Amino acid sequence: MRVIVIGGGISGLAAAQRLLDGGAGVTVLEASARFGGKLLTGDIAGTAAVDLGAESMLARRPEGVALARAAGLGDELEPPTTASAAIWSRGALRPMPKGHVMGVPGDPSALEGLLSREGLARIAEDADAPRTEVGDDAAVGAYVAERLGPEVVDRLVEPLLGGVYAGDAYRISMRAAVPQLYEAARAERSLLAGVRGIQERAAAHAATGPVFMGVQGGIGRLPGAVADACRAAGAELRTHTPVRALRRTGEGWTVVPEQGPALTADAVVVAVPAPVAGRLLADEAPAAARELTAVDYASMALVTMAFRRRDLARVPEGSGFLVPPVDGRSIKAATFSANKWGWVARQDPELFVLRTSVGRFGEEEILKRDDAELTDISLRDLESAIGLTARPVDAKVTRWDGGLPQYPVGHPERVARVRAGLADAPGVTVCGAAYDGVGIPACAASGARAAEETLASAVGAGERE
Structure with a gap:
């Protein structure tokens, strides 16, 4: 054949x-x-290899890891060294809550410090609210906002979904993008109860090993x-x-x-x-x-930067942070690559490599800026978020025009x-x-x-x- x-x-x-x-x-x-499509490696500061597209794959789903092993990369698979992410919300970095399904908590107390008192009180109404019918499909944002209030969508669901689809939570299909949540919404009157059920089933069939996986030298290999x-x-x-x-x-x-x-x-x-x-x-x-x-497709850009560690007043901690669009920032996320990936740090211990992402569906105006402007925009947000005032020794902007299909x-x-x-x-x-x-x-x-x-x-x- x-x-x-x-x-x-x-x-x-x-x-x-x-x-x-x-x-x-x-x-x-x-x-x-x-x-390779959206998988691409490059170099920064002349010595460090970096991913200029996707940087990791979900290891709990086997197809990607199996493909890498079949291609001879089994010995070079490497999980992140840290998964300690944060959300830059209302001007402060706040730890990513534990125990959620795409930002939807099973226990509202996990969101204390991230949501306002009014937002937390609104979540409590889910227990007594009548069932919300989802039919054949529903928008993730609309359903979660109806059950738990818009603050959960604005502060958690939107930045998490945006990191995957660069889209709008109020347009994205729950059945396509978060099928577990869709099935829980059909089975349970309470969304919180549905999420707890997802978590209990996951615990009963707990998979071993890392959640995500990368490849030494970049998954773009x-x-x-x-x-x-x-x-x-x-x-x-x-x-x-x-x-x-x-x-x-x-x-x-x-x-x-x-x-x-x-x-x-x-x-x-x-x-x-x-x-x-x-x-x-x-x-x-x-x-x-x-x-x-x-x-429809969304466009985005990645701004990869390398700093001399001696120029940093303080080396950022954790793997990076997500940014809720509601706060009006320019970047939607930052990844501290030198912290997240051991292979990045080992290449040149004197460099600290990070990257930001910009651009969401329907908000591509920012992508008309030239590379130098996108770099400066990212640096301004990084200064506000983590106090970064150093200038990078090298920066590279990678544009992915029409890179992410939308799932309405x-x-x-x-x-x-x-x-x-x-x-x-x-x-x-x-x-x-x-x-x-x-x-x-x-x-x-x-x-x-x-x-x-x-x-x-x-x-x-x-x-x-």
């Missing part, structure tokens, strides 16, 4: 790996100069390692190969690059952002294409319509962050699912023959 994978991000590479394991011949076409493993298994991988058209030809498919001859295959895995996938599928699967082109209310139904619409294009599957999750494990699982469907369709076709 010959399969072309369009897109060389982590989802496309995971699909290629699984297809190769299933005995398929695989060609991966990547439009850009490199593989993962795509390169997977690509090398795919090549070693016989795949052909091409960069600088954008695809212009996708056409059904008899029992197979023709893929037309922007330059060079057309390629033929028995099946195609489309592993590109939703709008690009929609353009490619417009002629062959118009219903799916319409849904894909309607997917109704997102699961949209994904179902996309997959139903692909019935018009037998032999084509889709995968990526736009469907069932934006993290590395979710993307790896999405790629593996697309590959499994492709291999299964080949078996089915063989049986019919």
